[in-house]
Each structure stands twice: as C-alpha cells, then as structure tokens.
Amino acid sequence: MNLEKLLTQWNDLIPTLQALNVAYLGVTTGIFETLHTQGKLSIESLEEKTGIESEYLKRFCMAAYAFDFLDKTEALYSLAPLGQLFVDENTKQKALPAAFQSVFYPLMTSQILKFAKTGGHLHTFPPFEDPGVFPWMWAMMEHKFSSLFLNEVLPKIPFIEEIDRQGGVVVDIGCGNGWLLRNLAKRFTKLKGIGIDVSREGVEQAQALSIGQKERLQFIFADFFACSLPPKVSLFTFSRTLHHLWSEKSRLVEKLAAHLESDSKVLVWEPLWPEKLDYLKQDKLKPIAFQNLHENVEGNRLLGANEIEGFLEACGLSVQKFQLENGLDAIFVGTKG
Numbered sequence: 425m426n427l428e429k430l431l432t433q434w435n436d437l438i439p440t441l442q443a444l445n446v447a448y449l450g451v452t453t454g455i456f457e458t459l460h461t462q463g464k465l466s467i468e469s470l471e472e473k474t475g476i477e478s479e480y481l482k483r484f485c486m487a488a489y490a491f492d493f494l495d496k497t498e499a500l501y502s503l504a505p506l507g508q509l510f511v512d513e514n515t516k517q518k519a520l521p522a523a524f525q526s527v528f529y530p531l532m533t534s535q536i537l538k539f540a541k542t543g544g545h546l547h548t549f550p551p552f553e554d555p556g557v558f559p560w561m562w563a564m565m566e567h568k569f570s571s572l573f574l575n576e577v578l579p580k581i582p583f584i585e586e587i588d589r590q591g592g593v594v595v596d597i598g599c600g601n602g603w604l605l606r607n608l609a610k611r612f613t614k615l616k617g618i619g620i621d622v623s624r625e626g627v628e629q630a631q632a633l634s635i636g637q638k639e640r641l642q643f644i645f646a647d648f649f650a651c652s653l654p655p656k657v658s659l660f661t662f663s664r665t666l667h668h669l670w671s672e673k674s675r676l677v678e679k680l681a682a683h684l685e686s687d688s689k690v691l692v693w694e695p696l697w698p699e700k701l702d703y704l705k706q707d708k709l710k711p712i713a714f715q716n717l718h719e720n721v722e723g724n725r726l727l728g729a730n731e732i733e734g735f736l737e738a739c740g741l742s743v744q745k746f747q748l749e750n751g752l753d754a755i756f757v758g759t760k761g
Contacts, residue, residue: 443491444526450488451510451523452560455481456503460511464500517567524564531557532718545723549623549668558625562601569664570603572748577693577755578611580746584659588612592658595620597648598665602630602641609637615658619643620651649675653683661691664753666732667724677738690741690758697726708751732756 450456458473459465467485471478485501488494493507503511509519531554535546546553578584587594591614596605599619609617617640621627630643644651649672660680662669669676680690695712698704704713716726729745733756736743741758748754 441526443493444523446484446487446491447493447507447510447519447523448527449484450493450507451520453484455484455488456493456507456511459494459501459503460508464497464502466499467501470501517571521564521568524560524567528557528561528564529714529718532721535721536718539721546721547723549722555625558623559629562603562626562629565600566603570607572750572753573604573663573693574607576748577691580755581691581757583689584608584612584615587658588615590658591615593618593654593656594659594661595653595657596661596663598662598668599630599643600626600663602626602634602643604661604663605641605643606630606634606637609634609641615640617641618654620646620648622647649679656685657683657688659689659691661693663691663693664695666692666694666735667719667727668722670724670727673735677735680739684739684741684760686760688760690736690739692732692736692756692758693753694727694732694756695752696754697728699728706751712752729754729756 447456453476454474455470455476458470462469462473465473467478467482470476470485471481474481476484485494485496488507489496489501491506492504495502495504509515510523535553539545586592594605594608594615594617596602596617596619599605599621600623602619605617605619608615619627619630619641621630621643622645624645627643627645634641634643648669660683684690695715697712697716698709703709712726719725732754733743733745736756736758739758741760744757744759746755746757
C-alpha cells in the first residue's frame with residue numbers, strides 16, 4: 425500500500441464532499457426544485473419563493489455556481505445539468521442518496537463519539553437529535569432502496585401475484601415512509617397494505633405520500649407488539665428492519681407464529697454480517713462494517729444469515745435465501761408448512 429498516494433486520494437475527496445454538502449442544501453431548502461419548476465430567477469425572486477434569508481441565499485448560490493450546480497446569466501440563476509440530477513425523476517434515485525449520506529454519516533459519527541465512553545444508546549430511528557433531518561432520512565431510504573426492491577427483490581417473490589389476486593394483506597413492520605407498500609400498491613391493484621412504525625415522522629410522511637392509495641393502504645404509528653392485526657395476513661415484510669427488533673426476538677417469534685396461517689409468508693431483507701471478519705476487507709463489504717459500527721448507537725447489530733434462518737424456522741417456517749447482486753444484502757422467504 426502506497427501511504428503517500430492514499431493520503432493524497434483522501435485529501436482529493438474533500439471537494440467532492442463539499443460539493444455533495446452543497447447539493448444537500450440545494451435539495452433540502454427547496455432551491456433546486458424551485459429553479460427546476462420556475463426556470464431562471466433573481467436572488468430576490470428566489471428568496472420570495474423559498475423563504476431563505478437573503479445573505480445565506482446569496483452565498484449558497486455562489487457556492488452552487490462554483491460547484492456547477494447552478495448557471496448564472498447576468499442577475500439570474502438557473503439549474504445547471506449537474507443540479508438537474510437531483511430533481512430529475514430519471515436520475516435522482518442515484519443522486520439523492522449520495523448527497524444525503526454525505527451529511528448523515530458525519531452526524532452518525534458524532535453520535536458514536538457521544539456515546540463511546542458511556543456505552544449509552546439512542547433508541548430511536550433516525551439516530552439524530554436534530555428533527556430537521558428526519559424527513560430527509562426517509563427520503564434517502566426510499567431513493568436508495570426502492571429501485572433495488574423493484575429490480576431484484578420483487579422478481580424473487582412471484583407469490584405476490586397470488587396475494588394480489590386474492591386481495592390479501594401485506595403488513596410491513598418498520599415501514600418508515602411507506603415506500604415499500606406504496607410501490608406494491610402501484611403495481612398490484614387488489615392487495616392491501618398495513619405499515620407499522622414507531623417513528624411518528626415516518627408514519628406521517630407515509631400517510632401524506634399515500635393520499636391517492638388510502639382505500640388500500642393504512643399506516644399506523646404504533647409498537648408492533650401492541651398493535652392489533654387483521655384476522656388474516658398473507659405476507660409480513662421486514663425491509664432492513666429485523667435487526668432493529670432483534671433484542672425482542674422471542675416476542676417477535678411468538679407474535680408472528682400466532683398470526684401465520686397455512687399459506688402465510690414472511691419476507692426478511694437484511695444487510696448480512698459475514699461469517700468471517702476477514703471478509704470485511706473486501707471493498708464491497710466495507711460499508712457493512714461502518715453500518716454495524718453506527719448501529720450500536722441504537723443498540724442494534726447486523727445479523728448473520730444463520731441467525732435470520734433460525735429466526736424464521738423458530739416461527740415454524742421453511743426458508744429460502746436469495747443473495748442480491750450488490751453482495752451486501754440478502755432476502756429470506758419464510759413459508760408456512
């Protein structure tokens with residue numbers, strides 16, 4: 425390893441991180457979206473439409489211009505092609521997670537530092553103290569994982585078509601802003617969905633985003649263990665949430681087992697902790713090591729494949745495992761009988 429070269433590479437990353445931070449501000453302040461819909465605007469017009477204080481707005485526009493997110497013609501600013509990446513429907517699913525994570529990861533790191541000596545935990549998600557960050561965490565999760573769900577997970581669960589034909593119920597445990605159920609409801613016209621989460625902000629966002637699907641989708645702010653369920657549930661889904669509930673594994677097994685019918689299924693989607701520590705040296709698995717580090721802030725840890733399989737078997741289910749192409753995640757399908 426050439427250490428001098430590595431140090432240079434690290435320092436060369438700083439302008440990229442700065443650019444992503446500027447992009448994060450452009451998205452979260454609404455400046456990018458305003459310019460996307462309104463076209464060229466003066467600072468005065470942009471201030472009126474976004475409510476951003478004039479001096480902060482001026483300095484943001486200068487920075488966004490420097491990083492090629494904005495163009496400037498005389499006194500008017502407009503969104504440059506690079507800025508369009510964060511608002512265009514065809515590109516924002518890849519662009520937004522990069523901008524969001526450039527801000528979220530340092531926030532997570534500061535929380536690790538806060539609790540590192542006391543061994544304390546913050547039993548909440550997102551694990552931040554600034555509520556202004558919460559809505560964007562859910563947006564990041566949606567944009568980062570919905571395409572993976574549609575392109576890789578959905579083709580591996582063809583039984584969802586039969587659930588739809590029967591008008592079955594899908595219960596999403598730890599639903600966040602409801603992106604999984606909203607995606608299912610767009611593609612299947614008869615199935616119903618119930619999303620449950622202990623994050624009020626996530627549930628409120630889910631309710632707002634599913635206004636056109638209210639007849640079939642319901643989102644509930646509740647503890648899953650205290651929540652009553654319909655008489656028949658066709659599918660329970662844990663979309664990267666099982667590790668959040670692992671400390672309550674016994675209660676979870678008990679509740680699921682009590683509500684699983686002869687044709688019920690359970691879908692678990694998780695980032696997998698590798699069997700051997702040396703595997704984390706692989707570039708594709710290094711994100712797993714960092715996630716497992718910051719999961720401790722919430723008192724969680726990532727799970728191994730054998731643990732997830734054992735959990736589903738304890739619920740009385742036979743298990744199929746499918747590795748996703750990213751090499752990080754796998755899905756497990758538990759089937760009754």
